């Protein structure tokens with residue numbers, strides 16, 4: 001079973017085989033953790049995303065899906081871009097949020113990555129309530145069928161760290 005740990009901090013600084021990016025379907029950058037990863041990783045990530053758009057993903061990466069690029073100047077070897085769902089109180093999109101995590105782990109398996117770091121996908125600009133985002137994230141990763149040995153959630157602020165701590169304690 002995958003071993004899950006938590007850390008508060010900036011995911012761009014994490015040394016893991018792969019870090020996960022909370023991207024958008026266009027894959028060409030944005031704000032939040034996406035902007036930070038592109039800024040810190042440099043143009044190699046953007047160029048790889050542009051190649052994906054020009055070849056296998058002309059209409060972009062669907063919500064709940066994952067795709068890998070090199071990590072440019074980052075300490076990690078790969079960036080696994082996922083698209084979380086935008087929160088909508090009128091529609092249950094939790095399966096898509098769980099899928100973002102399980103598809104990321106499936107891509108990590110294809111890459112042979114043993115350690116993967118995740119941000120709190122959908123819990124920023126996409127508006128997912130933090131406690132629920134944490135619960136869905138932790139249970140998706142803990143129950144995933146994967147060869148990834150170490151999964152680390154890297155939470156940017158204290159509030160997110162506390163939400164993920166509570167979710168991990170409840171699930172373990």
Ligand code: AR6
Pocket residue numbers: 009010011012022023024029030031032033034035036037084119120121122123124125126127128154155156157160
């Ligand atoms: N390291 C770790 N976590 C971070 C970092 C960082 N450097 N920076 C922000 N976070 P968001 P989303 C946290 O908005 O909700 C982008 O524009 C942040 O505090 O980055 O999935 C994309 O292009 C929050 O807890 O992602 C999309 O358009 C979490 O990362 C859209 O935002 C996710 O916040 C995706 O929205």
